[in-house]
Amino acid sequence: MSLWGAIAGGFAGTLVLTTALRAGNEFNLTRMDLPFLLGTAFSSDRTRAKALGFILHFLAGLVFALIYYAIFVAIGRSGWWLGAAFGLAHGTFSGTVLVNTLLPLIHPRMGTPSTAATSVALLEPPGFMMLNYGPQTPLVSLAAHIAYGTVVGGFVSLAG
Amino acid sequence: MRRRDRPGALQRVGGYAPISSYAAIGDGRTVALVASDGSIDWLPLPEVDSPSALGAILDAERGGRFALAPELPYTAERRYLPGTNVLETIFSTSRGKVLVTDAMTVPAGGLGPLRELSRQVQGLVGSVPMTWSVEPRFGYAAASTRLGWRAGVPVATTGGDALAVCCFEAGAPELAAGVIRGRFEAHAGIRALVALCATHQEPLVVPTRDELESRLEATAAFWRGWSDDLTYAGPWRDAVIRSALALKLLVHAPSGALAAAATTSLPEEIGGERNWDYRFSWVRDSAFMLNALLGLSCAPEARAYFWWLMHASQLTHPRLRVLYRLDGGARAPERTLPLEGYRGSRPVRVGNAAAGQRQLDTYGELLQTAWLYATTGHRIDRDIARRLAEVAELICQIWRQPDAGIWEVRSEERHFTQSKMMCWIALDRARQLADSGVIPNRHAGRWRKEAEAIREFVETRCFSEQKRSYVRSADSDELDASVLLGVLFSYGDAKTDRWAGTIEAVRRELAHGPFVRRYTGEDGLAGSEGAFLTCSFWLVESFARTGRVNDAIRLMDELVGLANDVGLYAEEIDPTTGGFLGNTPQGLSHLALISAALAVAAEAER
Numbered sequence: 001m002s003l004w005g006a007i008a009g010g011f012a013g014t015l016v017l018t019t020a021l022r023a024g025n026e027f028n029l030t031r032m033d034l035p036f037l038l039g040t041a042f043s044s045d046r047t048r049a050k051a052l053g054f055i056l057h058f059l060a061g062l063v064f065a066l067i068y069y070a071i072f073v074a075i076g077r078s079g080w081w082l083g084a085a086f087g088l089a090h091g092t093f094s095g096t097v098l099v100n101t102l103l104p105l106i107h108p109r110m111g112t113p114s115t116a117a118t119s120v121a122l123l124e125p126p127g128f129m130m131l132n133y134g135p136q137t138p139l140v141s142l143a144a145h146i147a148y149g150t151v152v153g154g155f156v157s158l159a160g
Numbered sequence: 161m162r163r164r165d166r167p168g169a170l171q172r173v174g175g176y177a178p179i180s181s182y183a184a185i186g187d188g189r190t191v192a193l194v195a196s197d198g199s200i201d202w203l204p205l206p207e208v209d210s211p212s213a214l215g216a217i218l219d220a221e222r223g224g225r226f227a228l229a230p231e232l233p234y235t236a237e238r239r240y241l242p243g244t245n246v247l248e249t250i251f252s253t254s255r256g257k258v259l260v261t262d263a264m265t266v267p268a269g270g271l272g273p274l275r276e277l278s279r280q281v282q283g284l285v286g287s288v289p290m291t292w293s294v295e296p297r298f299g300y301a302a303a304s305t306r307l308g309w310r311a312g313v314p315v316a317t318t319g320g321d322a323l324a325v326c327c328f329e330a331g332a333p334e335l336a337a338g339v340i341r342g343r344f345e346a347h348a349g350i351r352a353l354v355a356l357c358a359t360h361q362e363p364l365v366v367p368t369r370d371e372l373e374s375r376l377e378a379t380a381a382f383w384r385g386w387s388d389d390l391t392y393a394g395p396w397r398d399a400v401i402r403s404a405l406a407l408k409l410l411v412h413a414p415s416g417a418l419a420a421a422a423t424t425s426l427p428e429e430i431g432g433e434r435n436w437d438y439r440f441s442w443v444r445d446s447a448f449m450l451n452a453l454l455g456l457s458c459a460p461e462a463r464a465y466f467w468w469l470m471h472a473s474q475l476t477h478p479r480l481r482v483l484y485r486l487d488g489g490a491r492a493p494e495r496t497l498p499l500e501g502y503r504g505s506r507p508v509r510v511g512n513a514a515a516g517q518r519q520l521d522t523y524g525e526l527l528q529t530a531w532l533y534a535t536t537g538h539r540i541d542r543d544i545a546r547r548l549a550e551v552a553e554l555i556c557q558i559w560r561q562p563d564a565g566i567w568e569v570r571s572e573e574r575h576f577t578q579s580k581m582m583c584w585i586a587l588d589r590a591r592q593l594a595d596s597g598v599i600p601n602r603h604a605g606r607w608r609k610e611a612e613a614i615r616e617f618v619e620t621r622c623f624s625e626q627k628r629s630y631v632r633s634a635d636s637d638e639l640d641a642s643v644l645l646g647v648l649f650s651y652g653d654a655k656t657d658r659w660a661g662t663i664e665a666v667r668r669e670l671a672h673g674p675f676v677r678r679y680t681g682e683d684g685l686a687g688s689e690g691a692f693l694t695c696s697f698w699l700v701e702s703f704a705r706t707g708r709v710n711d712a713i714r715l716m717d718e719l720v721g722l723a724n725d726v727g728l729y730a731e732e733i734d735p736t737t738g739g740f741l742g743n744t745p746q747g748l749s750h751l752a753l754i755s756a757a758l759a760v761a762a763e764a765e766r
Contacts, residue, residue, distance in 0.1 A: 025320060026361070029320070045269075121273075
């Protein structure tokens with residue numbers, strides 16, 4: 001296990017995750033667009049928001065890889081299958097807490113069930129397991145996060 | 161220009177409004193059709209060539225619509241706000257009047273929905289009970305649509321698509337059996353708003369009322385600014401400017417491509433099978449498009465269009481497809497949809513099998529377009545110049561082959577006269593470009609020789625001494641109005657006896673009043689069709705270019721009067737009823753109108 005392996009895994013895993021989510025968009029399985037969601041917290045310009053969102057998403061991917069690495073170190077084991085399990089937990093956490101509950105609290109443009117009249121355009125809230133973005137969204141999101149975890153776990157373990 | 165509908169003039173047949181009752185609104189990405197009874201019966205999302213979210217025009221029962229109208233009997237009068245594609249409808253009832261303003265808004269800074277269709281209702285006089293309902297049916301009504309709420313806003317979702325219905329002072333929205341609806345009282349002075357905010361593969365964005373209203377104003381200002389830049393002071397100015405605005409609706413903003421029309425499968429014969437998807441860009445239209453854009457001083461659009469054409473055709477170089485997708489793609493597989501079709505006109509097709517046909521005239525239109533572009537001071541780079549020369553080389557090899565012709569017949573290929581004429585025009589323009597050093601001239605001698613051979617073929621086999629006219633195809637006696645393009649694109653001297661005879665034969669045998677049929681003879685399809693408006697405008701231009709200016713003016717006056725109440729044309733018109741047929745609004749009809757007006761204006765000035 002090495003820190004550089006985790007960073008490389010985080011980068012590669014985020015590539016895989018982003019590609020999988022984008023493929024989910026293209027196949028009309030989901031309207032979830034994490035770069036758009038993240039970027040619009042900082043910019044109302046669509047193009048800038050998406051560009052910024054991609055950067056933030058990659059940074060988040062690296063941070064999560066480091067968290068995975070810390071847990072691998074703490075338990076003294078790593079591997080692609082363990083990474084896949086972490087990915088499953090991570091995806092579930094994202095859908096139920098991170099994007100569903102925490103993001104609307106801090107996102108200046110995201111509606112919540114208690115939203116009343118506003119002075120800015122509202123972004124559609126994700127709902128439980130992001131189901132508002134399509135009934136297949138949890139599956140796409142979990143599959144993408146499992147793939148991410150698998151890549152991170154594999155890289156950390158391969159980096160010896 | 162505000163025209164009045166006769167009271168109660170809009171009679172729906174089996175739920176279908178007359179094609180002539182539709183006005184178009186759009187944002188450079190998609191187009192919605194608004195009937196004069198306030199129902200939006202066509203809206204593909206997110207692009208004009210995407211599946212429909214509202215498609216009642218193709219299936220009145222299942223297609224989906226967005227209705228907005230008084231609950232009481234009314235009369236309606238409509239106009240576009242001058243110089244814009246923003247539509248105004250005044251509904252007059254026994255209890256008062258309301259003004260409905262419809263527009264697909266354009267982005268104006270800030271975070272807005274991917275697509276936004278705004279309908280503002282202003283109470284003018286009295287108090288009018290209004291009702292509205294949105295029946296979204298995504299994917300040509302094939303996708304299952306769920307209705308729900310997001311932060312108090314009703315939404316409709318399916319797969320990758322969704323739309324929110326934002327309403328302000330338009331009653332409390334209700335969800336019921338696939339419908340989002342509301343009703344309200346439009347008192348004098350009230351300003352209610354109902355907007356469709358659509359997304360594709362993204363979370364929805366739900367705008368505020370201020371944002372919606374400000375974008376509506378900005379949209380009107382955008383269109384006014386665009387049309388103010390058009391430089392045309394000749395006759396029929398209103399019709400020319402309206403045509404330019406209609407064409408701008410059909411230009412796909414990201415690429416500059418021109419969609420032939422905003423719809424698919426509106427029939428050329430009610431109940432017939434001649435129903436085609438026109439949401440593609442035809443090379444056939446290119447020379448007219450560039451001529452119109454340059455004639456009206458739309459240089460940015462002309463540049464964008466030329467480069468789109470060169471980019472798209474690169475995929476299949478040196479051969480041309482008949483049509484390309486608006487994103488430049490070459491594939492357009494045709495399939496049929498399980499929809500009723502406009503007044504039972506089946507099949508409803510998406511995609512267009514004509515894409516794979518051999519149509520030799522497209523090469524002529526491409527080189528005519530390049531010639532127009534180069535001779536109006538635009539630069540053609542070396543790579544494009546080399547490709548144009550290679551296209552000319554290809555024409556030398558293939559002009560002897562039969563083809564499907566400009567009208568895309570689905571019968572056996574023939575040696576169509578217009579195709580051969582356009583091959584001559586292609587080689588003639590290539591030679592001129594080579595002579596002026598724009599494209600390589602290594603093979604110019606061969607182009608000249610082959611052009612002479614084409615002319616020999618046309619003059620000996622495609623002219624009927626009996627009819628005193630160029631005919632539809634080699635060795636036939638059928639007539640075809642498309643040969644008039646030979647006059648328009650200068651296939652030889654327009655003022656010869658042969659052209660005078662041809663124009664007269666078209667007028668005599670294909671025209672009935674202002675209406676001109678495309679051709680006589682079979683085309684591989686059952687049934688018949690209406691008069692083709694473009695051919696009528698070509699006849700106007702032919703009159704003008706052969707010195708018959710008074711005939712041209714007379715016919716043009718009649719044709720301008722055939723537009724619908726807001727100045728739009730479909731593809732065809734039924735000579736007996738005056739009703740529109742075919743896809744609408746039709747780019748080629750409007751292009752031909754502009755071209756004819758420019759030609760008459762130029763001749764009148766001489």
